[in-house]
Amino acid sequence: MDISLKSVKIAKFASEETTCFQATVYLDGKRALTASNDGRGGSNRYDGDTTALDAYANTLPPVAFGMGMSGEFTPDADWVVGIALTRWQVENDLKRKIYALMEKQVYEWNVKPTIENIGKVCKSNNIDMADVINIMPIDDAVRLLSSECFA
Numbered sequence: 001m002d003i004s005l006k007s008v009k010i011a012k013f014a015s016e017e018t019t020c021f022q023a024t025v026y027l028d029g030k031r032a033l034t035a036s037n038d039g040r041g042g043s044n045r046y047d048g049d050t051t052a053l054d055a056y057a058n059t060l061p062p063v064a065f066g067m068g069m070s071g072e073f074t075p076d077a078d079w080v081v082g083i084a085l086t087r088w089q090v091e092n093d094l095k096r097k098i099y100a101l102m103e104k105q106v107y108e109w110n111v112k113p114t115i116e117n118i119g120k121v122c123k124s125n126n127i128d129m130a131d132v133i134n135i136m137p138i139d140d141a142v143r144l145l146s147s148e149c150f151a
Contacts (some may be wrong), residue, residue, distance in 0.1 A: 001027060001028055001052075001056045001080075002026075002027070002028050002029065002098070003025065003026070003053075003056070003080060003084045004025075004026045004029075004084065004088075005023040005025060005026070005035075005081075005084050005085060006024045006026060007022075007023060007024045008021065008023040008085070008088055009021060009022045009023070010024075010089070014038070014039045015039040015042050016039050016041065017040055017041030018037050018039055018040070018041055019037060019039060019082075020037060020038055020039025020040075020044070020127070020130075021033070021035075021036060021037055021039075021085060022034065022035070022036040023035055023036070023085065023088070023131060025048075025053070025081060025083075025084070027052055027053065027056075031050060032048060032049075032053065033046050033048025033049065033050065033053070034046070034047040034048060035047075035081045037117055037150065042061050042084075044076050044077070044078045044081055047075070050065055050077050051126050053077040053080060053081070054076070054077050055076075056080060056134060057075045057077050057080050057113035058074075059081065060075040060080075062074055062075075063075055063079070080085070086146045087146070088146045089140065090142045091138065093145065094113065094133070094134050094138075094141060094145075094148060095111060095113070096110075096112065096113075097111070097113065098111055098113045098117060098118055098121050098132065098134055099132070099134060099141075099145060100121070100122075100125075100127050100131050100132050100133060101131050102125075102131060103132060104126060105135045106144065107125075107144065109121050109134065113134045117151060118132055118134065118135070131132070133145065
C-alpha cells in the first residue's frame with residue numbers, strides 16, 4: 001500500500017512531545033482521511049475512516065524500539081502516519097538545503113540544492129559528489145536523514 005501525505009501543515013512552535021501537524025492522508029493515490037496531532041504527546045486524531053490504515057498497519061512486522069531500548073512494538077495507524085510524515089519532512093528539506101554525509105556525520109548547507117550549488121559546496125568543502133545526500137536514491141536519503149533526527 002502506498003501511503004502519502006498532502007496539504008501538510010506543521011507548527012514547529014507548538015510541537016512539544018510530538019509533531020504538531022495536520023495532513024491529508026492518501027492511500028494508493030486516493031484521498032482517505034485527515035490526520036492531525038496537537039503536539040502535546042497524545043495520539044493522532046483522524047477525520048475519516050481508519051479501517052484501511054489500521055488493516056495495513058496490522059500486516060507490518062513488529063518494529064524494534066531502537067534508541068538503546070530493548071523490545072519491539074506492533075505498528076498502528078499513528079506509527080504509519082508518523083513514518084509518512086517523517087518522509088514528507090525529509091523530502092521537503094531535500095528541496096531546500098544541501099546535505100552531505102562526511103565521516104559518519106550529516107552536514108547541511110542552507111542553500112538551494114541546484115547542480116551548480118552542489119558543485120560549489122563539494123569543491124569548497126572537499127566532498128565527493130557520492131556523499132551528497134540530495135542526489136542519493138530517495139529511500140536512502142530518507143533513511144539517513146530520519147535516523148539522524150532520532151540519533
